[in-house]
Each structure stands twice: as C-alpha cells, then as structure tokens.
Amino acid sequence: MRGRRYLVFLASMVLLAGGAWLGAAGAGAAVQTPAAAVPPPPSSTPSSVAVTPFETESSPYLHTTSRSYVAPLTPQALYAYYLPRLRHLGYRSQGYGTSGDRAGTQSWDWSFTRGAGMNDTVLLTVERDGKKSVYSLARELIVAPPRPKASIVPAKLEQVTVRARQSASSPWVTRTLRTPDAWRHLLQVVNALPVDTRGAHGCLADFGAAATVRFIAKAGSWSFTVDPACGSVLGPAGSHLMDQALWASVSALMGFPAKMAP
Secondary structure (H helix, E strand, C coil): CCCCCCCHHHHHHHHHCCCCCCCCCCHHHHCCCHHHHCCCCCCCEECCCCCCCCCCCCCCCEEEEEEEEEECCCHHHHHHHHHHHHHHCCCEEEEEEEEECCCCCEEEEEEEECCCCCCEEEEEEEEEECCEEEEEEEEEEECCCCCCHHHCCCCCCCEEEEEEECCCCCCCEEEEECCHHHHHHHHHHHHHCCECCCCCCCCCCCCCCEEEEEEEECCEEEEEEEECCCCEEECHHHCEEECCCHHHHHHHHHCCCCCCCC
C-alpha cells in the first residue's frame, strides 16, 4: 500500500495490550481464519499484488494471514459486506481511519477484534482505484504459550523482599514484607503478568530505574526483575513477562513518584 497507514498505532496496541494473550489451546487459535471462512463478494477476483495493511513489530507469537482482491465496489460497500459476516464469527468493529499519499491515493482501514484485548484482530484495508477497489482482509493473531509453571509463586510464603531504585543516581531502597497482608498485592500482580508477546521492540529512555521482587518460601524462592524502560519483567526459569502493574506497585510501596525521574 502507498502512504503511511492511519492505523499504524494499532500494531503497538496489538502487541502491547496488557494481558492480551491466548493460551496455545485457546479458542481463537482453533477457529478458521476469516480470510478463509468468509468468502469474498461474488464480484471479487484475486489480486495479483498483495495489499499489506501495515507493518508490525516482529513477535515470535504473532501469526498473520492475508488475502487480497479486486472488486467493483466502494470501500463502504466492502465494509457493509464484511461487517455482518465477521460479527457472525464473534468479531466486533474496533477502529476506522483513512489515509492518503502525495499522489492522491486514498485508503480506508477498518479493524475488528474478538475476545479480550486485541490479540485476535482482523484488518480490512481498501484502496480505491478508479471504479474498482483493491483490498485485503488480514488476520493478526497472537498465540502465546501458557506461562511456565515454575514462574507461578505459591500462596504460602515466609517473606518478600523488594529492592528498587528510581534512577541511576538514586540509592537502592530495600524493604522486607513479613505478613500476607503486606505482600498479598505484589503476589497477585506477579502471578497475573502475561507472557511477553512483543518480540523485538523499542524502549523508553533508560535512566536506571529497576526493581527486583523476591518471594521466599520453605520450598524455594522466586525472583522477578523489572525493567520499567522496556515494560518487561525477567521472571523465574528465564521467563520473559510483560509488566502490567509490577513497577507501579513497587513504586507505590517504596514511595517513588509516579513518573520515572531522569
């Protein structure tokens, strides 16, 4: 497609949505892809040129399928054709945008999602060409494996230690939590962290903020190291997790300001 996509921001939403991940045996993975389950309009013919909705960041868990067609229909007519058929498959309309390039080419983009978050997304991308439209129907599905059992912290603990600093120029602060009431929230947060589905991705400026939360029980210990700049957590057994609320919880516990200091 020519020009920059209005919906490029959806790529980041798809890959960064907190908690937006599926188990390998999830229902979304078993359902036939919309590109195959929904036939194109009778007037459509396969396109000889693939129409790419937009470029996305690489992810080891991202699977994309796409089919491109040419149809003597307006973008709005194509939307009206696919909307009820995608709804039948459980998708809901999520977003809409238009874009254009210097040559005057106009493009329309619609997105549809199914389930929680944006881990199962269908993109209808249409480019008008005279009396015809060249369009693609693409599905982007994030299928992450279940979180490793070794990274799940048991409820019976003896204590929890938290070591953190707000920046490279700030001192390390350590706190020891000795009662279930004191560590209950942190335990809930770490056990809710999803597998990191983003693959290679950009990070914010790194000013040295970091934290390690260590859960200690008679059976062993479980450590989670937070990198706030990248929104990632290195957990037990080498698990790579996506930070939803751990750094925020540690900051609140330590009395750090909500905004990271340089």
